[in-house]
Amino acid sequence: MSGSSDLFPSLDADWAQELTIELRIRGVDGAAIGEVLATAETHCRDSGESALDAFGPAREYAQTVPTPARGSTLSDVPLAVPAAIGLAGMLLSFRTVDAWQAGTHVALTLGAVLTWIAVLGATLVLVGHLELLVRGRWRGWVVMLGLSAAIGILGLAPTPTLLDLAPGTAAALVAVLLATSVGLSYRITPEPDVVRHPLGAVTRSPADAVVAGLTPWLFVILTLVGSGVFLIV
Amino acid sequence: MTGQPYPAEWLRGVLDLTVLRILDDGPTYGYAIAARLDDEGFGTIKGGTLYPLLGRAEEAGDVVTHWEAGESGPGRKYYTLTPSGRERLGTTSARWSEFADRTTRFLSPAPNRADAPTPARSTR
Numbered sequence: 001m002s003g004s005s006d007l008f009p010s011l012d013a014d015w016a017q018e019l020t021i022e023l024r025i026r027g028v029d030g031a032a033i034g035e036v037l038a039t040a041e042t043h044c045r046d047s048g049e050s051a052l053d054a055f056g057p058a059r060e061y062a063q064t065v066p067t068p069a070r071g072s073t074l075s076d077v078p079l080a081v082p083a084a085i086g087l088a089g090m091l092l093s094f095r096t097v098d099a100w101q102a103g104t105h106v107a108l109t110l111g112a113v114l115t116w117i118a119v120l121g122a123t124l125v126l127v128g129h130l131e132l133l134v135r136g137r138w139r140g141w142v143v144m145l146g147l148s149a150a151i152g153i154l155g156l157a158p159t160p161t162l163l164d165l166a167p168g169t170a171a172a173l174v175a176v177l178l179a180t181s182v183g184l185s186y187r188i189t190p191e192p193d194v195v196r197h198p199l200g201a202v203t204r205s206p207a208d209a210v211v212a213g214l215t216p217w218l219f220v221i222l223t224l225v226g227s228g229v230f231l232i233v
Numbered sequence: 234m235t236g237q238p239y240p241a242e243w244l245r246g247v248l249d250l251t252v253l254r255i256l257d258d259g260p261t262y263g264y265a266i267a268a269r270l271d272d273e274g275f276g277t278i279k280g281g282t283l284y285p286l287l288g289r290a291e292e293a294g295d296v297v298t299h300w301e302a303g304e305s306g307p308g309r310k311y312y313t314l315t316p317s318g319r320e321r322l323g324t325t326s327a328r329w330s331e332f333a334d335r336t337t338r339f340l341s342p343a344p345n346r347a348d349a350p351t352p353a354r355s356t357r
Contacts, residue, residue, distance in 0.1 A: 035310075038300075039263065042309050043280045046264035054280035064285035066292065198300040199308045 007197050008037050010044040015051040015058045020195060022062035029068070034196040036065055082184040084120050086219025089177030091116055093223045096170040097230040106170040111159035115151055122147045178220050185216030238276045249286055250329060251275060253322040256296060256314040263287065263310065287312055295321055 008016055016037055023033045044051055055061045091112060099106040126144075165173065192212050214221065255261065255269050266287075267278045290296045295318030302308040314322070 038308075039284055039310050040280065042262070043264050043267075043284070047267070047280075049280075055284075056279070056281040061281055064281070064288070066288060198310070199302055 007034075008041040010041050011037065011051045015055075016040075018058035019062055022059050023065060023067075026062065026065070026067045028065060030193040030195045031198075032065075035198050037195065038197050038199075078188065080120065080124060082181045082188065082216070083123070083219070084116075085177050085184065086181030087119060088116055089174050089181060090219045090223045090226065092170060092177065093174045093227050094230060096165075096167055096174060097227045099170070100167040101231070106165040106167060107161045108163035108165060109159045109161050111154050111157050113162065114159070115155040118147075118151045118154055122151070174223070178223060181219055182216050244275060244278075247329065248275075248278070248282070249290065250322065250325055252283070252286060252290070253295060253314060253318055254326070256312055257319060257322055260311045260313040262312065266312070290318065294318070 019037065019040075020033055023036065028036075040051055040055055043049075044054055047054060051058075092106070092108070095108070095112065096106050251270060251273075252266055255266050261269075263280065263283055267280070267283055270276070270278050287296065291298055291312075294315060296312045297315055298310055298312055300308050300310050
């Protein structure tokens with residue numbers, strides 16, 4: 001947890017990180033996590049005890065923190081719109097580069113559309129069940145592998161062509177989709193929910209700030225990198 | 234005080250009441266509550282027990298909290314008893330006294346028990 005050791009120096013960093021992860025999984029926001037950590041910090045500073053001695057294992061202590069009522073996964077759908085559009089732009093860009101190299105039109109197939117829907121659905125489901133990946137050990141990874149295999153098969157399977165686009169038209173569509181994704185990201189993505197000390201300080205490191213700044217541009221970056229790889233290979 | 238720690242299950246029944254009693258003396262912070270309980274002979278109360286209890290008291294409206302910046306540190310969370318918490322302390326303390334008296338009388342050796350009932354005849 002970058003930056004937290006400055007604000008909570010009396011807490012063992014691993015204990016604080018585990019507590020933060022557990023509380024995040026339980027849907028506790030950054031301000032409430034900061035309050036829990038700050039309370040533990042002052043107690044350990046005053047008593048001279050380690051966090052483990054005073055509060056027990058982080059995962060067990062996290063169970064005692066009141067959690068907000070968890071919204072349905074559907075509540076994340078509006079936030080996923082920029083990512084959905086960006087993903088569509090990225091997937092279309094790969095087909096466009098492929099078609100441009102082969103000198104053919106870009107075939108927008110049913111498989112490609114289903115791949116897009118499957119990736120979006122899988123992402124939403126996984127976001128709603130993060131504990132499966134963090135705690136599920138092999139089960140989480142089996143689910144991930146299964147989803148990846150299903151998505152791969154969908155993308156490669158011969159399916160009917162829904163739309164046939166000239167490479168130039170497809171490239172223009174890619175640009176529009178990516179620009180829309182970036183614009184919407186800036187408009188509707190909420191402020192990062194950082195862990196915040198009750199007296200105002202935050203645990204946001206320079207690396208966190210860079211990641212937050214690049215996030216709206218994620219699919220543009222992935223498109224450029226992916227297309228570059230396609231061209232080289 | 235015997236110097237020996239009391240069984241944890243005894244303390245569990247009365248810990249929230251002792252915490253409210255300490256807060257009745259004025260707002261204070263978590264570690265000071267734990268230290269006072271230790272001074273009063275209730276033993277060492279771990280943070281993992283104390284803060285969830287304080288959290289439940291806050292949710293119940295018995296205490297309110299605020300943070301105060303410290304001179305040498307990042308500040309502390311203070312707990313203040315609310316009027317409803319004070320009322321609960323009064324009623325629950327009275328009930329506790331009644332329960333403790335009853336238990337003490339019951340556990341007293343029979344000759345010392347002023348209200349000792351006639352022993353029930355065993356049916357076995």
